[in-house]
Amino acid sequence: xxxxxxxxxxxxxxxxxxxxxxxxxxxxxxxxxxxxxxxxxxxxxxxxxxxxxxxxxxxxxxxxxxxxxxxxxxxxxxxxxxxxxxxxxxxxxxxxxxxxxxxxxxxxxxxxxxxxxxxxxxxxxxxxxxxxxxxxxxxxxxxxxxxxxxxx
Amino acid sequence: xxxxxxxxxxxxxxxxxxxxxxxxxxxxxxxxxxxxxxxxxxxxxxxxxxxxxxxxxxxxxxxxxxxxxxxxxxxxxxxxxxxxxxxxxxxxxxxxxxxxxxxxxxxxxxxxxxxxxxxxxx
Numbered sequence: 001x002x003x004x005x006x007x008x009x010x011x012x013x014x015x016x017x018x019x020x021x022x023x024x025x026x027x028x029x030x031x032x033x034x035x036x037x038x039x040x041x042x043x044x045x046x047x048x049x050x051x052x053x054x055x056x057x058x059x060x061x062x063x064x065x066x067x068x069x070x071x072x073x074x075x076x077x078x079x080x081x082x083x084x085x086x087x088x089x090x091x092x093x094x095x096x097x098x099x100x101x102x103x104x105x106x107x108x109x110x111x112x113x114x115x116x117x118x119x120x121x122x123x124x125x126x127x128x129x130x131x132x133x134x135x136x137x138x139x140x141x142x143x144x145x146x147x148x149x150x151x152x
Numbered sequence: 153x154x155x156x157x158x159x160x161x162x163x164x165x166x167x168x169x170x171x172x173x174x175x176x177x178x179x180x181x182x183x184x185x186x187x188x189x190x191x192x193x194x195x196x197x198x199x200x201x202x203x204x205x206x207x208x209x210x211x212x213x214x215x216x217x218x219x220x221x222x223x224x225x226x227x228x229x230x231x232x233x234x235x236x237x238x239x240x241x242x243x244x245x246x247x248x249x250x251x252x253x254x255x256x257x258x259x260x261x262x263x264x265x266x267x268x269x270x271x272x273x274x
Contacts, residue, residue, distance in 0.1 A: 090161045
C-alpha cells in the first residue's frame with residue numbers, strides 16, 4: 001500500500017503542476033478520499049508497469065464534466081465527442097506523466113502505455129487495491145482513480 | 153519558417169501551435185502530423201526548419217521517427233514535447249539527435265527559453 005500512497009501523492013503533484021502551466025482545467029484542490037472509485041463513469045485510462053508498480057490510472061467524471069474540462073483544455077468554443085476523448089486522454093497522460101517522473105527513482109523501469117478512453121463501465125478484478133483523488137470543480141467533481149492488483 | 157508538429161492528439165497539436173505563435177513564431181507555416189509515419193512523409197515533402205514531436209504515438213513513435221529522420225541524413229532541429237521526460241528518456245532523445253525535450257505541462261516561458269537555447273531564431 002505504501003507504493004500506492006506514494007503514487008497517489010505524485011498524482012496530486014501532477015494535478016497541481018497542470019494548474020501552474022498553460023493547462024488550467026481544474027479549479028479545485030485535489031484531495032485523497034477513502035471511497036471506492038466510481039468506475040461507472042467515463043474517462044481516460046493509462047497503464048503503467050514497472051519493476052515494483054503495475055497499475056491502471058484513470059481520470060473519470062460525468063460526461064458533461066469531461067466536456068467542460070475539454071473546453072477549458074482546448075480553448076475551443078465547442079467540442080464534439082472526438083475532441084472530448086482526445087483532450088481528456090491528453091490531460092490524463094500529462095498528470096500521469098508528472099506522477100511517473102516523480103516515481104521513477106522508486107521504480108526506474110516504470111513505463112506507461114498509450115492512454116485509452118472508456119465510455120462504459122470498467123470491469124476490474126475483485127482483488128484490487130484502489131486509491132481515489134477527488135478534485136472538486138465548478139464543472140463537477142473529477143476523480144483520479146488508481147487500481148493496483150493486490151499481492152498474491 | 154516551416155514548423156512540423158507531430159502529435160496524435162489534435163488538441164495538443166493546436167496547443168503547441170498556439171504556444172509557438174505566442175513565442176514569436178506567428179508568421180511560421182505550421183504543418184501537422186498525427187503519427188511518426190505521417191510526420192516522416194511530411195518532413196520529406198515540406199523540409200521544415202524545426203520539428204516538434206510527441207514521444208508516444210501510434211504506428212511509428214516519436215523516437216523511431218527521429219531515428220529514421222537522422223538515418224536518412226536529415227539534420228533538421230528536432231525536439232520532443234512529451235508527458236514523458238525521465239532522465240533515461242532525455243538521454244535517449246539526446247543520443248539519437250534531439251536538441252531538446254520539453255516535458256508537459258509546460259509554460260510559455262519554458263517553450264521560449266528552450267527554443268532560444270538551441271538556437272532556433274524567429
